Amino acid sequence: MADDLKRKQPEDKRFISLTETWEVEYWTNTLEVSATQLRTAVANVGNGTEKVKQYLNQYQRK
Template identity: 50%
Template sequence: MSDDKDLRGPADASRISLSEPYEVEYWTKTLGVSRDALAKAVVEVGNSAEAVRAYVQRSAH
């Protein structure tokens, strides 16, 4: 099965892929962060959506 680029959300909602622009757009909007902040979070804690969400929340305080 090929990737459907018309999808607005991630193919695997438990992981964040920085290589797919539509996923980056989804996660930046969902988490309320910039692309740079999202990328930094992924570098710091890995691509687990749960870990990135927690990191973003901690960083906001």
């Protein structure tokens, strides 16, 4: 199935995907972090949205 170029939100918000530019932009805006912070969080705890949020709240926003 081809990507829907009009999509503005992830299909499954339980997971963070860093493969598409629009997805990185969506998550950085939603979580109010930089792309670097987002990528670091995903690298450390995986792509589960709740785990990323917990990581960011614990380590990035001090």
